[in-house]
Amino acid sequence: MRCNLCNLWFNPPALRSYPLRWLLLAGVLHVALTTTIFVIGHFQLLPSAFDPNGIGLTFAIDGATYRRLASEMATHWQTYGISPWLDIKSPLHARLYSIPFAILGRLLGHNILAAEPLNLFYYLATLIVIYFLGRELFNARAALLAAAIVGLWPSFLLHSTQLIRDPLAITCLLSLLLILVLLLNRVFAWRQVLALGVGGALLVTVFWVVRGNMWNAVVVAVGLTLILFSFRMIRERKFMTGNAVVLASIILVMLFVPSRLESTTLVGHRPPATPLAIPSASQPAPREGVFTRAINQIRDRRAGFRFYDARESDIRGDVQFANASDIVRFVPEAVVVGFMAPFPRQWIEVGRYGAAGRLLSGVEMLVLYLLYVAVGICLWRERRRIAMWLIFLTATAGLIGLGLVVVNAGALYRLRYVFWIMLIIIAAQGIYLTTRRTTSMKS
Numbered sequence: 001m002r003c004n005l006c007n008l009w010f011n012p013p014a015l016r017s018y019p020l021r022w023l024l025l026a027g028v029l030h031v032a033l034t035t036t037i038f039v040i041g042h043f044q045l046l047p048s049a050f051d052p053n054g055i056g057l058t059f060a061i062d063g064a065t066y067r068r069l070a071s072e073m074a075t076h077w078q079t080y081g082i083s084p085w086l087d088i089k090s091p092l093h094a095r096l097y098s099i100p101f102a103i104l105g106r107l108l109g110h111n112i113l114a115a116e117p118l119n120l121f122y123y124l125a126t127l128i129v130i131y132f133l134g135r136e137l138f139n140a141r142a143a144l145l146a147a148a149i150v151g152l153w154p155s156f157l158l159h160s161t162q163l164i165r166d167p168l169a170i171t172c173l174l175s176l177l178l179i180l181v182l183l184l185n186r187v188f189a190w191r192q193v194l195a196l197g198v199g200g201a202l203l204v205t206v207f208w209v210v211r212g213n214m215w216n217a218v219v220v221a222v223g224l225t226l227i228l229f230s231f232r233m234i235r236e237r238k239f240m241t242g243n244a245v246v247l248a249s250i251i252l253v254m255l256f257v258p259s260r261l262e263s264t265t266l267v268g269h270r271p272p273a274t275p276l277a278i279p280s281a282s283q284p285a286p287r288e289g290v291f292t293r294a295i296n297q298i299r300d301r302r303a304g305f306r307f308y309d310a311r312e313s314d315i316r317g318d319v320q321f322a323n324a325s326d327i328v329r330f331v332p333e334a335v336v337v338g339f340m341a342p343f344p345r346q347w348i349e350v351g352r353y354g355a356a357g358r359l360l361s362g363v364e365m366l367v368l369y370l371l372y373v374a375v376g377i378c379l380w381r382e383r384r385r386i387a388m389w390l391i392f393l394t395a396t397a398g399l400i401g402l403g404l405v406v407v408n409a410g411a412l413y414r415l416r417y418v419f420w421i422m423l424i425i426i427a428a429q430g431i432y433l434t435t436r437r438t439t440s441m442k443s
Helices: 002-010 012-016 019-042 062-080 082-087 092-108 116-137 140-151 154-159 166-185 190-236 241-260 290-307 324-340 356-381 386-405 409-415 417-442
Strands: none
Touching (some): 019 140, 062 082, 062 092, 092 190, 116 166, 116 386, 116 417, 190 386, 290 386, 324 356, 386 417
């Protein structure tokens, strides 16, 4: 076994034959976990953790609302046909969940088991995108390791079985980043420009519709790409027309979509005063400047978390922003919160829903702290890779932004997954570089 693992890790030709096998195993794992959760919920073996439909009562409570919406839409489709179904106003991800409900609902019911085909697609698509991102940034070995870490990450795996919008949003943002990384690394032929331009535009649109309250992550990623792409053209003294067309199409759609389409966060299925329903800065109030809009957005979203009733999970919930100076003074603490929270003392506390979730988050945070070291190693050793800096800076901006506005530990934990994934890709290369050096020294 040891020789086989060594051969897989240090022999690229051997490695290339493995990803599909691991993907198949990941799919089996996901189906098995979803089935297990459904059985636990259906027979009420853990009634405080899962409802009869397999919806998590402590970590994905909004899934119950989306399951109800998807169920109603599936019933409407089966009763009246597809045209009335299309006329229903509903969040995109709930509409998508209603499709497997309509197809499999009579056999399986409207639960996580019926939604598994779609959730399995999201899960495997995320792992595939992680693999291609890691391979484009570094190499196949780091790519496979990053996909394995994310695929086996306990809380991420658990959330991926639920009826929430995060799996679709994560897949879209990571896929967009893959296109942006390709734009920084390669020169596109004209036959590739159309596919990548249309694909990037579609991903931007879907992400806005599904996760408009995290729209600034797209703005940061595309803005950084524009800067780094300009630097690349200056350094190489070459204007890359195809790449520029792809980036321009993404920017145009990014500027156009928010004014034309309604985001899920604005549809009204949440109380309008909650932080997740506050409009993105891309939908300006009249006569507000860009700076004023940004300040008001940060202030209002943080203040909105007072509607959460799980005060024992708050992280500096006592801090509220009145002006720009308050925000600037809080930035260093936001860095710590974004990267490090929940903190060690919270790992062993008994929260509103017991100690198990706290302990799991503690184990995961401890692993993340170690992965941050690997990220630092990779940043230094691979500092000349400009595409890597796109991923790192996007993740850093996202984590700091969440540290500024999110005060509830549970919400913060779930919203950070996509940024943690970006850092895990970088950490995987740091681990590879460290193990390769150690092996070389021993030999």
